[in-house]
Amino acid sequence: MKFITLSILCAWTFCASAQIEKNAFIYESAPYPSCHASTIEETPSGLVGAWFGGKHERNPDVGIWFSHYVNGKWETSVEIANGIQSDGKRYPLWNPVLYQVPGKELILFYKEGPAPDKWWGMLKRSFDGGKTWSKAEKLPNDIYGPIKNKAVLLKDGTLLCPSSSEDHDWRLHMEFTRDLGKTWSRTGPLNDGVTTSAIQPSILFLPDGRLQLVCRSENGFILQAFSSDQGQSWTALEPSNLMNPNSGIDAVTLKDGRHVIVYNPVKKGRSPISVAISSDGKTWKDVATLENEPGEEFSYPAVIQTKDGKVHITYTWKRKKIKHVILSL
Structure with missing residues (x-):
């Protein structure tokens, strides 16, 4: 197989290199013109992905679309x-997030409602790797599930769902379930939404047992915070580099302890989209640029590491298609 070396950085005690093994669209054509907010997960039977698609974001026809990755190709989405x-009324759906429960079901979290400040949390379950799905379950009031990025399993068996709300400015919070979404608890807001305006956190695992969040903000930088009690309380948000x-x-935190982030390394616009890596969660170095077409949108990435060690990334390509990238790091 041919590899393309995107970048080599040897500024640390180890060399970091990113090799792209595949960079392809999940689909070439679809029964809708617009898509966004992809998610990717590894199941016992292989990779699966989902995103929302419809006429345009917020349009009532927007639904969640899903595909299996089989023998190196994505199947036709459904x-x-x-x-x-x-009563026949239809609301748009938003921000699907897939989570494979170890040894159990695949859960699809998503949001439903007319707008982000008025939506509510939903979930569905699949017990056959995404071939069939249960009836939709509405989450309790003030529980949204993982708002954009993946849930993580804590060492005590609690599923931590990084979340946020937009109904009273942009504020982060954390949600917890010990029984796979049957009962829930949550923190209060982690920021005031005014001094720091932030949503859509991701969770990293540090060697000393702490958790780190990194998140989108309106402050010009990715913000970060740290927790010493498994997500129940957090330090004040601060800008990263x-x-x-x-x-x-x-x-995502890799098996070897390094951390990978996918983001737009600019203060305006959504191009380019890049991959950076860190040994400590604080100092980041870009190792790959996935897209760099001026004036276009490449956004809303999802990133996981599969059991074979590969890094898989999906992201929105010009709001028209979803891209899938496989990296070796």
């Missing part, structure tokens, strides 16, 4: 959730 109500143009990011 709609697995829509916002049709019992990474720029943010008020656009979604995602991050």
Whole structure:
């Protein structure tokens, strides 16, 4: 297989290199013109992905679309959730997040409602790797599930869902469930939404047992905070050394302890989209540029590491398609 070395950085005690193994669209054509907010997950039977698609964001026809990755190719996507109500009214759906429970079901979290300041949390379950899905379950009031980025399993078996709200400015919070979404608890807001305006956090795991969040903000930089009690309380948000143009990011801690983040390294616009890596969660170095077409939108990434060690990234390509990238780091 041919590899393309995107960048080599040897400024640390180890060399960091990113090799792209695949960079392709999940689909070439779809029964809708616009898509956004992809999510990717590894199941026992392989990779799966989801995103929202419809006429345009906020349009009532927007539903959640889903695909399996089989033998190196994405299958034709199918709609697995829509916002049709019992009275026939239809609401748009938003921000799907997939989570594979170890040894159990695949959960799809998503949001439903006319706008981000008025939406509510929903979930569906699949017990066959995404071939069939349960009836939709509405989450309790003030519980949204993971708002954009993946949930993480804590060492005590609690599922931590990084979340945020937009109904009283942009504020972060954390949600917890110990029984796979049947009962919930949550923190209060982690920021005031005025001095620091932030949404859509991702969770990283530090060697000393602390958690780190990184998130989108309106403050010009990716913000970060730290928790010493498994997400129940957090330090004050502070800027990282990474720029943010008020656009979604995602991050993951690799098996070897390094951290990967996918983001737009500018203060305005949503191009380019890049990959950075860190050994400590604080000092980041870019190792790859995935897209760099001026004036276009490449946004809302999702990133995971699969059991074979590869890093998989999906992101929105010009609001028209979803890209899938496989990296070796």
